[in-house]
Amino acid sequence: MNSIKTQIRHWYLLWHYYKKEFFYFSLAPLAKALLPLLQLYFMARMIDLIVKGRIEDLPTWAIYTVLAIFSSQWIQVIAQGAVNYYTGKIYIKSQHIFSKKYREMDVKTAEDSGTMEALSNIRQNNNTFGFGIEHPLWMAERLIQGIVLIIGSLLLTISFFQQPVQKSEWAYLNGAWFDYGVIGICLCLTGINIYLSQKANDGFIKISDEFKLGNRVASYFQFRMAFQSERFLDSRIYEQDKIMEKTRHSYPFAKGNAFDRYKRQIHGKEVAISAMLSRIQFILIVLLVGAKAYAGAFSIGYLTRYIGSIHQFVIGFGLLAGVILEYRLNIPYAKKAMDFLDIRSDMYTGSLTTEKRTDRKYELEFRGVSFRYPGSENFVLHNLNLRFEIGKRLAIVGQNGSGKTTFIKLLLRFYDPDEGEIMLNGIDIRKYRYDDYLKIFSVVFQDFKLLAYPVGQNIAGSMHYDLEKLNRCIEAVGLTEKIAGWEKGLDTYLYTNVEEDGIEISGGEAQKIAIARALYRDAAFIILDEPTAALDPIAEAEIYERLGDIVSDRSAIFISHRLSSCKFADRILVFDEGRIVQIGSHAELYQGGGKYRQLWDAQARYYQE
Known part of the structure; x- marks a missing residue:
């Protein structure tokens, strides 16, 4: 049968x-x-x-x-x-x-x-x-x-x-x-x-x-x-x-x-x-x-x-x-x-739509969140409790495997927590329509990908775009002169996969375009995972100096292994073995010693010697 x-x-x-x-x-x-x-x-x-x-x-x-x-x-x-x-x-x-x-x-x-x-x-x-x-x-x-x-x-x-x-x-x-x-x-x-x-x-x-x-x-x-x-x-x-x-x-x-x-x-x-x-x-x-x-x-x-x-x-x-x-x-x-x-998603998706706020004042909170990956008995995150401050810049630091990227995956609801809940404006995020919930985030992933399409369409994520808005995003990341110098400007194809006269860009340029793409999305939260990893020290300093203009009134979250970037953050979360072990500003954490001071000194000594 x-x-x-x-x-x-x-x-x-x-x-x-x-x-x-x-x-x-x-x-x-x-x-x-x-x-x-x-x-x-x-x-x-x-x-x-x-x-x-x-x-x-x-x-x-x-x-x-x-x-x-x-x-x-x-x-x-x-x-x-x-x-x-x-x-x-x-x-x-x-x-x-x-x-x-x-x-x-x-x-x-x-x-x-x-x-x-x-x-x-x-x-x-x-x-x-x-x-x-x-x-x-x-x-x-x-x-x-x-x-x-x-x-x-x-x-x-x-x-x-x-x-x-x-x-x-x-x-x-x-x-x-x-x-x-x-x-x-x-x-x-x-x-x-x-x-x-x-x-x-x-x-x-x-x-x-x-x-x-x-x-x-x-x-x-x-x-x-x-x-x-x-x-x-x-x-x-x-x-x-x-x-x-x-x-x-x-x-x-x-x-x-x-x-x-x-x-x-x-x-x-x-x-x-x-x-x-x-x-x-x-x-x-x-x-x-x-x-x-x-x-x-x-x-x-x-x-x-x-x-x-x-x-x-x-x-x-x-x-x-x-x-x-x-x-x-x-x-x-x-x-x-x-x-x-026939594979069906077992992820529940609600029916609520997120509130459309022009002031971007969304409240996000982790309440007792613990998580382990499917098929694993070991928890990657343990009992996280955290309230995001609206319009602030939050840095997340920690050694490899400490749970930083998993934290972001839960925030974006790529996975649901095994224990606890994540709240948006006091409501469990699982009750929101998933596609609607994602619209409040712009993300630059560590291993981001750009399309072999014109740079303008890459940034806008669309065949048609608001030119004035696009130019503001390009200026914010310092690419205005670079793109203006290309023969076809915003219509220049990236890479040669599609167009023979496309251009090959450096890792740093690609990263700036990815950040501009996140800005064009104009979401309430912007998440940057190693946003300056491919940039030289001067270009990195330029990005962080512009960080205020780039983030504007958005709530920003960025992960970085370069602790010098944390100076630009309003608050720093220090992860260790799936737990938040320290919270504070750079000055507070440095003076207080602990894991953050240990990580900072480990990097700083190579510059001091």
Whole structure:
């Protein structure tokens, strides 16, 4: 029952996502399959007319023949053109379906190792074997051809069994057992072919894990890593190119590897035996039809028709049976893809909208918040209690692993706390609409990403933007002169991924653009995670001197390992092992000693010596 439900769901999704493709991928093989049947029928009639001396009917049947074949070929050409067009788009659409699903997941689900592994397997199965939801589209040609050939050839062959031989010495050919026996043998040979094909498929499945691993290794080292410009210097110094060369032997198609062994030991034998059995089938069909024609059962004009139609029936049977087996083979892979699309977020999202305040006076508070990552028994944060001061600059410091970034993730509700609650204006943030809650934050993540699009669109996050507002944000981060010096100004593309005349920017410039992007969002809270990590000391000092103008009346939170930046903060939180161990200004914390003083002195001594 579950298998039937899976298949029904599979065909529903296939139709839902690929309506147009399904139509054209069915129409093209339909026209293609009809063509040989039409040729057999009309050519047999015309040869029969010639044999019987009915020459006067030939022009009419010639016209019928031309019109039928032309119509079939015309439909096939039109449909095949559409198939060629959509073939390139199926992969893009498939990537869009799964990437859209992934982007819509909550962070907890998206970062889960099981989710990532599932997505990786789906993409590998699709890229390597073609298996997945859309796989029946690739089988459509053989499926439709098989069905049409079986039905069409049966219609053309019915009269073959109804016409008795005229020569008495060949009377035994009139026995149905003889005709059906020969055709039965041909179908048995087809069954053997199908069995061999299934065994070959099973052999391929057995090496699939080795195949996929080798494919991943080779794809990474040979097709991606080899062309990464940022790796060029390391490759030159540490001779990484030699490692890349050795990975060529991991490629599945390399001699002695998975696919090479499969081709030589399994697939090669299957192809050779199948070809031999197909020849035997054809010989048996020719002998059967030829014997009955010689015995006077029908005229020579029908000889080619019956040979062709019976042979087409056997071919159609083989195609249909092979498609059914292949479809069954694809079901587990399609189910994995459907299971991924069925993943539901377990993060509760409320219905309240955040209050729209022009004065940006939002009150945020952590009340007894503790948190541990899914699957872990160890708490990363312990009993945090904190009220954010409106319009103030808050710095968060601490050693790596002390919980700083996790603190920000909870604030942005990428995860929900295991204990306690986070309040916005006195209401648990889980009761707000998630998309609406996020609008009060602008964030510059430590590993932020910019798009290979014009710099203006990057900052605005939109194709259209307020130019005056954009220029204020650019001026705030000190990029006005830099961008003005580019030939296309705000229309200059970043990087060369999309536009050949795009520009490569430094890490510091990218960081300034990211900060400008956060300013343009104009949110009540601005969060900066290592905002000056890629800047030189002078540029860093410039940013912090401008921090008042940059933040304006926003509440600012920034994480930094450079404690000198904390001087610009109104208040500093010191994290240690998931707890807030100190709170105060730079002067208060420095004079008070403790963890902050320890961190400060550890950095300062390198500048003093």
